[in-house]
Amino acid sequence: MTGMLAAAVLADHADVTVVERDLLPSGPEPRKGLPQARHAHVLWSGGVKALEELLPGITEQLVARGAWRARIMTDLVSKAPSGQWFRRFNHSHHTNLLCSRDLLDAVIRARVLEDRRITLRPQTELLALQGSANRVSGVRIRAAHSEDTLTADLVIDASGRASRAPVWLRDLGLPPVLERKVDAGLVYASRTYRAPGSTADGFPIVNVQADPRQAPGKGGIIAPIEGGRWLVTLAGTRGGQPTADNDAFLAFARELPHPVIGELLAGAEPETDVVTTRSTANKRRYYERAARWPEGFAVLGDAVAGYNPVYGHGLSVSAQSVIALRRVLRRQDLGARGLARSIQKAAARPVDNAWSLAVGQDVFYPGASDQPPSRLERILAAFVDRAVDAGSRNPRALRVLLDVMSMETSPARLFMPDMVALVYLGRKKPLLDGPPLTEPERRAAVAGAPLGSVE
Ligand SMILES: Cc1cc2nc3c(=O)[nH]c(=O)nc-3n(C[C@H](O)[C@H](O)[C@H](O)COP(=O)(O)OP(=O)(O)OC[C@H]3O[C@@H](n4cnc5c(N)ncnc54)[C@H](O)[C@@H]3O)c2cc1C
Numbered sequence: 001m002t003g004m005l006a007a008a009v010l011a012d013h014a015d016v017t018v019v020e021r022d023l024l025p026s027g028p029e030p031r032k033g034l035p036q037a038r039h040a041h042v043l044w045s046g047g048v049k050a051l052e053e054l055l056p057g058i059t060e061q062l063v064a065r066g067a068w069r070a071r072i073m074t075d076l077v078s079k080a081p082s083g084q085w086f087r088r089f090n091h092s093h094h095t096n097l098l099c100s101r102d103l104l105d106a107v108i109r110a111r112v113l114e115d116r117r118i119t120l121r122p123q124t125e126l127l128a129l130q131g132s133a134n135r136v137s138g139v140r141i142r143a144a145h146s147e148d149t150l151t152a153d154l155v156i157d158a159s160g161r162a163s164r165a166p167v168w169l170r171d172l173g174l175p176p177v178l179e180r181k182v183d184a185g186l187v188y189a190s191r192t193y194r195a196p197g198s199t200a201d202g203f204p205i206v207n208v209q210a211d212p213r214q215a216p217g218k219g220g221i222i223a224p225i226e227g228g229r230w231l232v233t234l235a236g237t238r239g240g241q242p243t244a245d246n247d248a249f250l251a252f253a254r255e256l257p258h259p260v261i262g263e264l265l266a267g268a269e270p271e272t273d274v275v276t277t278r279s280t281a282n283k284r285r286y287y288e289r290a291a292r293w294p295e296g297f298a299v300l301g302d303a304v305a306g307y308n309p310v311y312g313h314g315l316s317v318s319a320q321s322v323i324a325l326r327r328v329l330r331r332q333d334l335g336a337r338g339l340a341r342s343i344q345k346a347a348a349r350p351v352d353n354a355w356s357l358a359v360g361q362d363v364f365y366p367g368a369s370d371q372p373p374s375r376l377e378r379i380l381a382a383f384v385d386r387a388v389d390a391g392s393r394n395p396r397a398l399r400v401l402l403d404v405m406s407m408e409t410s411p412a413r414l415f416m417p418d419m420v421a422l423v424y425l426g427r428k429k430p431l432l433d434g435p436p437l438t439e440p441e442r443r444a445a446v447a448g449a450p451l452g453s454v455e
Helices: 002-010 045-054 058-064 101-113 165-171 246-254 260-265 314-331 339-362 375-393 395-405 411-415 417-425 439-447
Strands: 016-019 068-071 076-079 095-098 118-121 124-131 136-143 146-151 155-157 179-182 187-194 205-208 218-225 229-236 275-277 282-285 297-299
Touching (some): 002 314, 016 124, 045 314, 058 101, 124 165, 205 260, 218 260, 229 246, 229 260, 246 260, 282 339, 297 339, 339 375, 339 411, 375 417, 395 417
Parallel strands (some): 076 205, 155 297
Antiparallel strands (some): 068 095, 136 146, 179 282, 187 229
16 A cells, blocks of 8 residues: 555656565455455545545545445444443544455555556565665565566665564664554454345444453454445454454454444354454654664655554555655655655654554553553543543534544644633533444344434
C-alpha cells in the first residue's frame, strides 16, 4: 500500500521502479507478503480522504467492486474500552471504507500500475542499500537466484513491519536510531462468515473494545465486507489470548466484555478456518530524529512504525505520509540537499498522531512497556476516558472524538476549550444499557427479516 502510493506520487518527478518480493496477483487474492490481509481492516475517514487526494476517484472504484462506505456515527455499534455503548447519531461527516484488505490493495495496485512511468519488479527482493553514509545511490536486489544493483536518485523503503532498514543503515556505517516498543501482547484471531440472514447489505460494524485497565483485555469486531461476508476478528492480551481452534472461536466471542458478537454469530456459517497473528505490537523507529541521515533514502509506512491494529490507523498513516512526501517533492527538487531528511520529518507527523493514540492506551497493559505510565500519561488517559464518555452520549463531543480517531485531526484537538467544555459541562443523554442494534437489525441477523433504518 505505502509503496504503491509512493510510486504514484514519485512518478511525477522521475521514472519509478517498485521492487516487490511477492508475485502480485492480478485480483483481490491473498499473498505471502501480506498475512495481515486475513484480519479485519477498517480505513478511517482521514485515510479515505488522503487516499482520494492521491488517487482521485479511487473510493468510487472500490465501491464499484463491493467496498462499503460506513457513516461511522450511524453505522457503528461500539462499546468503548471504559464500558459505555456509543449512541448512534444521524450524521454523515465521517465516512470510513470497509472491504477486505485484498480488495483494497488490488484496486489501488491496478490503478497505480496503469501509469507507464512505473515499472514493477515482482518476485524481487531488496537485500541492501548501495552507497555511503552520506548518500544512498541505489539498492542491491535479488531475483530468480541472481543479484543485481539498481541505481536511484531516491530510494524509499516501504517494506512494512519487518523492514531491515536499521541493518542496512548500520552496514553503511550509520549509528542506530532510537526505537520504542509498547506491546500489549495482543493476539488476533479472524474468521470469515457468510453474512447471516439478510445482513449482506447495510449491517452496521459491531465492535466491542478491550479495556487496557482490565487485563486481560478482550475485544472483537464484525466487519461487513464485499461479497456478502462478515470478517470477524477477535483479540485478547496476555492471559486471555484467542487460539486458532475453530471450535473455540464462538465461545471466545461470548466471553468478550459483552456477548453481542457471539450472539450475532450463533447462526452464521463460517467460510474459512480461524487464523491468528501476534504481529500487533506498537513499534516505532524515530528516523526523523537520527543524528545523521543519508541523502537519497527515506522510510515510510509500517517500516517506520506499526501500531496495535485494534485502533485501525496504519493504512491512514500510510496514505497521509505519502501526502507528506508529495508536499516535500513539490517544494524541493529530487536532487536538493536535505530532501531525504525533509521527507522523513514530514512523514513523522501522521505517525506521531497514531502513535500517541495507541501508546496512550496500551502503556496500561501489564508488561507492555519498560517504563510504567508516567503521571502525565495517566492524567491524559483519564481525560480521554471522560472524552469518550461524553462522546458516547453527546453528538458534538462524538464529532470531535471521531475527528481524532478518524485521523482527520491531531489528538491535541481533544484538549481545545470547546471540547473540554463539552466533556465537563455538555448535556449528555443517559448511558445505554446494551448495544444500540435496532430490532430490525437483530431480526435480520437471526431470522433474515429485512433491515430497517436507524431512528
Ligand atoms: C492484524 C492486523 C490488522 C490491521 N488492521 C488494520 C486496520 O483495521 N486499519 C488500518 O488502517 N491498518 C490496519 N493494520 C495495519 C496495516 O496492515 C498496515 O499499516 C499496512 O499494511 C502498512 O502498509 P505498508 O505498505 O507500509 O506495509 P505492508 O502492507 O506490510 O507491505 C510491505 C510490502 O513489502 C514487501 N516486502 C517486504 N520486504 C521486502 C523486501 N526485502 N524486498 C521486496 N519486497 C519486500 C511485502 O511483500 C509487502 O508487499 C493492521 C495490521 C495488522 C497486522
